[in-house]
Amino acid sequence: MKGIVFTEFLELVEDKFGLEMVDKIISSSDLESNGVYTSVGTYSFSEMLQLLQHLSKNTGLSIDNLLLVYAEHFFSVLEDSYPGLLATYNDPIEMISSIENHIHVEVRKIYPDAELPTFEVLEKTQNSLVMIYTSSRAMHHFGLGLMNKTFEHFNSTANIVLEKIKEDGTEVKFIITKN
Ligand code: HEM
Numbered sequence: 001m002k003g004i005v006f007t008e009f010l011e012l013v014e015d016k017f018g019l020e021m022v023d024k025i026i027s028s029s030d031l032e033s034n035g036v037y038t039s040v041g042t043y044s045f046s047e048m049l050q051l052l053q054h055l056s057k058n059t060g061l062s063i064d065n066l067l068l069v070y071a072e073h074f075f076s077v078l079e080d081s082y083p084g085l086l087a088t089y090n091d092p093i094e095m096i097s098s099i100e101n102h103i104h105v106e107v108r109k110i111y112p113d114a115e116l117p118t119f120e121v122l123e124k125t126q127n128s129l130v131m132i133y134t135s136s137r138a139m140h141h142f143g144l145g146l147m148n149k150t151f152e153h154f155n156s157t158a159n160i161v162l163e164k165i166k167e168d169g170t171e172v173k174f175i176i177t178k179n
Contacts, residue, residue: 003041025054064141071145138169
């Protein structure tokens with residue numbers, strides 16, 4: 001997992017819960033990095049999982065909820081870091097249906113070792129989209145947060161329903177209807 005995901009995550013934790021919480025979740029985790037991250041480095045996903053689990057335990061918020069809030073913050077990082085990529089689009093359905101064959105393809109050119117999910121488009125109309133998310137990391141709520149913000153970016157909103165295909169969240173159907 002890319003370092004920028006860790007550095008932005010810990011910054012958000014510090015903002016929302018304070019530096020003590022950052023120290024607490026790092027020191028209670030068993031981290032190969034020792035909790036020292038650079039935005040260009042690459043770290044094991046298990047480190048993110050441990051940080052999330054300890055944050056969840058200490059705040060009482062679910063991991064899904066934490067990932068949702070984190071993704072909403074991460075979208076603004078993407079807006080600032082990749083303005084050109086976002087400027088290619090003028091419609092949220094077009095953008096979200098292009099993650100697999102355009103956006104993440106470009107991401108992989110920048111970071112060949114990125115750990116990305118797959119999104120398979122099952123149905124697409126002007127106002128709706130059905131996609132299957134697949135990833136061993138089960139970060140579907142991170143996807144949900146990015147989708148919410150994608151609609152907001154285009155001054156729009158949507159109703160997004162998640163249906164787990166696999167109980168562990170590694171395969172999830174997204175049913176998206178633009179309002
Ligand atoms: C992960 C880039 C848009 C869904 C990531 C990662 C990067 C990235 C750098 C981390 C990879 C790693 O840690 O190895 C981008 C850029 C985007 C974009 C530059 C737009 C300009 C989106 C959108 C979605 C999305 C709109 C909405 C569905 C995800 C998910 C992950 C991810 C769910 C977590 C990894 C996983 O589930 O396996 N993306 N992304 N991305 N991205 Fe994107």
